Amino acid sequence: MADPETGGRDLRLEHVSKRFGSFVAVDDLSLTIPSGSFFALLGPSGCGKTTTLRMVAGLEEPTDGTILIGDDDVTHARPYKRPVNTVFQSYALFPHLDIFENVAFGLRRRGSKKVTAEVEAALELVELGGMAKRKPAQLSGGQQQRVALARAIVNRPAVLLLDEPLGALDLKLRRQMQIELKRIQIEVGLTFVHVTHDQEEAMTMADTIAVMNSGRIEQMGGPTELYESPTTTFVANFLGQSNLIRATVSGSDGDDLVLEVHGQKVALPSALRNGGESDLHIGVRPEKIQLVPEGAAVEGARRNVLPGGVVSDASFTGVSTQYLVRMPWGQELMVFAQNLGTGGLLRRGTTVDLHWDPAHTFALDGRLDVNAGVDRTEGVASVPVG
């Protein structure tokens, strides 16, 4: 369904940097976004993701580097000369034009012959068929969002940029629009580049996610890869939650590395080590850990065990119970126990052992900041350089 004239072209950024005075917003960024993919730039506010997007749109000029769409160098092209359209965070609908004219704006500028048919099809796609004659102010936030999307999609750009498009919507509507966006992307087959600080949003929709931090890409990959095998503490903490524990390599056993974790031996399949020498952080996701009363046996041949934890907090959320377990060395680990209906709640103060499958461990360079990416308190990005 992609326009042969504009479709089928990859977006490439080569060594792109953007500096505002002495502040480096984007630092030597290189990436290739294949045509037709749903790509997410994920990161906290100020990480450079919005600046990257604006450089692709032509609203900012890179300080260094090249931006290519297919084989065309668009690094210094004016915004209106690029086969790129943006869905703005503020929607930026033209208040003086009705919905039809808003959507028709790009088509009219390019002198399309079938404006009416294309606008109607685009409005149909976002399920706003009957709203053509209304003004933007008469629509709800969710509807305005759809108009903004239709207004961009109708032009069949080679790359569609989405700048936190769901940021202003409430949670329920946001979930609904996530599914909707994904459906539309598959239907029209355009390349979507989605900027967001919401890791769940990125994971739900994107084929490939680039996690950005301080103007650089920390890690890039599919949602599963990023979640199961993060390469930095930032990614481990920013995507979901991680228990990061200090460990040192003490030897090897076949394909496994043997690690010492606060006096306990823990096995780590060598392949799961992402960098680092002998000092490591090992990471386990909270839902991968099983809590058992002290000394109880656990099924399964190969288990890592950390004994001697004390439940310091338990909160039942329905789907699961979230435990905080204080370990003998003082660290509090997080454990999610799914509500399978077997076994009761563990009370506060219970002494427990922590078990997990060695294959569910990942290991990171011990020199990385263990708290990187933990603070995710910011809501909608309010800083323009997002």
Added chain:
Amino acid sequence: MSAAQGIGIGERQTLEDPQHDRGSTAPSQPGRRRLTPYLLLLPGMAWLTIFFIVPLVTLLSTSTQTRPDGAEIGVYTQTWRFANYTDTLDEYLTVFGRSFFYALIATVLALAISYPLAYAIAFKSGRWRNLLLVLVVAPFFVSFLLRTIAWKQILADQAWVADALRTVHLLGPDGRIINTAPAVVIGITYNFLPFMILPIYASLERVDPRLMEAAGDLYASALTTLRKVTIPLSLPGVVAGTLLTFIPAAGDYINSALLGNRDTTMVGNVIDSRFLRVVDYPTAAVLSVSLMLSILLLVAIYIRRSGTEELV
């Protein structure tokens, strides 16, 4: 937005509740409460009555008065002579036409100067913005009269402007600017420029720059963005500015008196001389009322046409 409104309504209801309670327990309260708004309106109403309604009625009444035979100069009695209107308008129709023509030209010129200037101040001035706005208003610190007299100097026959125009043969060897119609129009344009710039600036300043970005993103060049987005969105300011310029310009007499000649007489000059020099009150009143009504009519048509009733 809706959440904030919801809270606002909620607060208002809780504020009203105790009032209701008090009303039911103390019967004297509601009566006083009902009077309060009118008491508050009183000063304003009094001001309007004394300074607007009474003079207006007097003016209307004067316009149909006549001078009894043998009466002294300046003594008129009410005779309901509506023919005053036809007589006067017959005589001064060309003056009316000239007034509106000058005002129109001056408004168009002021718009042509103001829009780019207001645009530059709103979007391109950066940290100079406040200084530029002060400069726009600065002429008001000097009297209107003095500034117009200053233009007399600038446009004078010996001044460099006229010299330069003669040198490039845009003006004949004996050509002059002062005491001509163009001088009057230049004076009016200059004097009402701030009234055009400020409303346009105010409405341009409210235009969200992100909308211009969006237009650029949707294949509109800078010029198309200006034409399709910026100008339509600043239209309320343009309408307000043109009205604020045109209305006083049509009634102006200082510029014509100081910069014009006998053939550039505007309605304001005639009213001035009829009221204060000839002491022909009815004619002056007829001209004033006619000027007022015709401006009202023109403005009504203009606002209707520009389709911005809700925006002005």
